[in-house]
Amino acid sequence: MAKVYKFGGASVRDADGVRNLERIVRAADDDLMVVVSAMGKTTNALERVLDDLAAGREEKALSQWVDIIDYHVAIMKALGLQPGVDVRLQGEIPFDPTRPFDENYDQLISLGEIMSTQIIAVYLLKQGLSVEWWNMPKLLRTDDTWREAVVDDAASRSVIRAGWDRPQRPKIVVAQGFIGGTSDGRRTTLGREGSDYTAALLGNYIDAESVTIWKDVPGILNADPRLEPDTVLIPSLRYSDAVELSYSGAQIIHPKTIRPLENKHIPLLVKPFGDPSAPGSCISAEAVGPIDVPVYIWRKNQILITMRAKDFAFVLEESLSEIFDIIHRNRLKVSLIQSSAVTISVCVDNTRFVPDAIEALNEHFKVTYNDHLSLLTIRGTTPEILERAKAGRTILLCQTTRRTARLVVKEEHNQ
Ligand code: ASP
Ligand code: MG
Numbered sequence: 001m002a003k004v005y006k007f008g009g010a011s012v013r014d015a016d017g018v019r020n021l022e023r024i025v026r027a028a029d030d031d032l033m034v035v036v037s038a039m040g041k042t043t044n045a046l047e048r049v050l051d052d053l054a055a056g057r058e059e060k061a062l063s064q065w066v067d068i069i070d071y072h073v074a075i076m077k078a079l080g081l082q083p084g085v086d087v088r089l090q091g092e093i094p095f096d097p098t099r100p101f102d103e104n105y106d107q108l109i110s111l112g113e114i115m116s117t118q119i120i121a122v123y124l125l126k127q128g129l130s131v132e133w134w135n136m137p138k139l140l141r142t143d144d145t146w147r148e149a150v151v152d153d154a155a156s157r158s159v160i161r162a163g164w165d166r167p168q169r170p171k172i173v174v175a176q177g178f179i180g181g182t183s184d185g186r187r188t189t190l191g192r193e194g195s196d197y198t199a200a201l202l203g204n205y206i207d208a209e210s211v212t213i214w215k216d217v218p219g220i221l222n223a224d225p226r227l228e229p230d231t232v233l234i235p236s237l238r239y240s241d242a243v244e245l246s247y248s249g250a251q252i253i254h255p256k257t258i259r260p261l262e263n264k265h266i267p268l269l270v271k272p273f274g275d276p277s278a279p280g281s282c283i284s285a286e287a288v289g290p291i292d293v294p295v296y297i298w299r300k301n302q303i304l305i306t307m308r309a310k311d312f313a314f315v316l317e318e319s320l321s322e323i324f325d326i327i328h329r330n331r332l333k334v335s336l337i338q339s340s341a342v343t344i345s346v347c348v349d350n351t352r353f354v355p356d357a358i359e360a361l362n363e364h365f366k367v368t369y370n371d372h373l374s375l376l377t378i379r380g381t382t383p384e385i386l387e388r389a390k391a392g393r394t395i396l397l398c399q400t401t402r403r404t405a406r407l408v409v410k411e412e413h414n415q
Pocket of ligand 1: 009037038043044112177178192193195
């Protein structure tokens with residue numbers, strides 16, 4: 001049977017991480033699709049290079065670019081690889097000032113995953129493993145919605161299956177997460193933290209027995225250990241729990257990850273890369289038991305936008321579709337909705353798309369907003385838990401159902 005293993009940036013941030021990856025893949029009996037992110041914080045670093053180039057700060061861009069290359073060269077050397085011979089890294093920065101920013105973004109930022117997978121594939125090969133490097137921009141076909149490309153499932157599935165089902169295929173395939181390509185050969189990206197999604201898609205295409213995300217945490221915890229003192233591991237969750245957790249802001253898996261797996265009932269395992277034999281968490285159609293601890297999920301960087309009809313029309317009855325049309329067209333991600341007779345409020349991620357959306361909404365409604373907010377979702381809440389969560393915080397809005405509370409909270413400096 002085949003399995004998909006996904007390694008995030010933190011797990012391959014240095015040579016030791018790559019050696020650890022080698023131990024983990026060596027221990028697997030199965031055919032493996034290994035999906036890898038960019039090493040360490042490379043994606044953020046590449047974003048800074050692009051910002052500098054776009055702002056005309058060429059020297060600064062170049063020096064940061066050199067740092068990124070040096071970082072990869074140092075890892076290669078520590079792994080006993082010869083830079084320029086075993087792996088030839090990109091020489092020039094792919095940037096074309098005549099192209100739109102977002103298109104440049106995809107051409108440049110995708111190099112993080114290209115570099116990490118090239119290094120890892122060559123290293124594994126040199127360690128005697130049976131390995132093949134796959135170039136996802138040629139295999140995972142997408143449209144050209146830069147930075148949030150939409151995957152063409154049918155086209156991608158047939159190319160990837162053809163490669164995977166080949167009789168002489170090596171046992172291990174190393175592929176980039178997060179990136180794909182258009183039919184005319186330009187690279188695209190699937191949205192930040194999108195490697196989990198790639199792993200799920202590949203799991204679906206090759207009918208994997210399971211998909212494992214190797215992380216720097218023991219599994220899925222009931223709260224962020226940096227924010228709550230006593231966290232516990234949730235050993236088993238249903239797909240719907242996982243969707244809700246990631247939608248609420250849990251950083252553990254990318255929100256798009258579940259659907260391709262649920263479609264084929266492929267379990268998703270979240271395991272600690274530092275302790276491969278630990279059980280971790282398993283997300284599947286049937287959870288072994290209920291989640292019996294309260295779960296705290298923070299979604300940061302929120303903005304609460306309130307729309308009021310200019311002529312006192314009943315917003316809910318008359319304008320709902322218009323509002324959501326604007327929200328959808330402007331690629332806003334809604335995290336919570338609240339309405340009254342004449343207003344509707346939406347909490348959304350405060351992304352670069354927000355100003356244009358507000359401008360569009362302003363044409364039809366009176367718009368007010370609050371930013372610097374977080375959304376705290378507590379699943380399995382009780383009145384006592386809710387009181388404790390509210391204490392000392394500025395709450396702009398609170399929605400509760402029997403078991404779940406959602407609080408829109410002013411961001412404090414200690415969060
Ligand atoms: N390297 C990309 C990012 O940091 C994708 C990923 O890590 O999943 O967003
Ligand atoms: Mg990453």
